[in-house]
Amino acid sequence: GQQVMQIPQYQHVQEGEDFTTYCNSSTTLSNIQWYKQRPGGHPVFLIQLVKSGEVKKQKRLTFQFGEAKKNSSLHITATQTTDVGTYFCAGRGLSFGAGTTVTVRA
């Protein structure tokens, strides 16, 4: 079945720094979605990427879909404490990665 892997599993970031989390699939994806789950909360949809090489931005978040549509990345600039949570990628909505849990040092 489809496998989606995320790295790193944990990301400890100094407030104000940038970081990137990666999502890799064993198969070509028709689309990829990113979700954020705050501590104690439920996953909330962030964005969907569909096209090869697509790049989308949401304020300090930049999402990219690989040319081969088998990987994706989320880059956060100038990390803030509000960025704390777990970021999941999902392929075709059924196969979620294990997530990258982000903590921020003030």
Place this chain on the structure above:
Amino acid sequence: GAGVSQSPSNKVTEKGKDVELRCDPISGHTALYWYRQSLGQGLEFLIYFQGNSAPDKSGLPSDRFSAERTGGSVSTLTIQRTQQEDSAVYLCASSIPGQYNEQFFGPGTRLTVL
């Protein structure tokens, strides 16, 4: 409008008992998903409904788990003879099927099996 709702929000049960978890999707959402999330872990896919049928049951961990959906709306996830390893948060999500199937998640049911 109302989001996805789940009940109960918390359920504590004894090992060996049966439990039923309920999910009310967003009105008009024909696709419904169940996931399980153990403490500090990712989302484990359990089952997916399109309307009342479940084309993908591949994620159900054992035959103690079953789910149904009636009227294309409410879904129940039943766990029979619960075991301690069933303790987790059970999340339900719904979506409009199609290429842009953003999933809307409910708040989850926290199940604790003693």
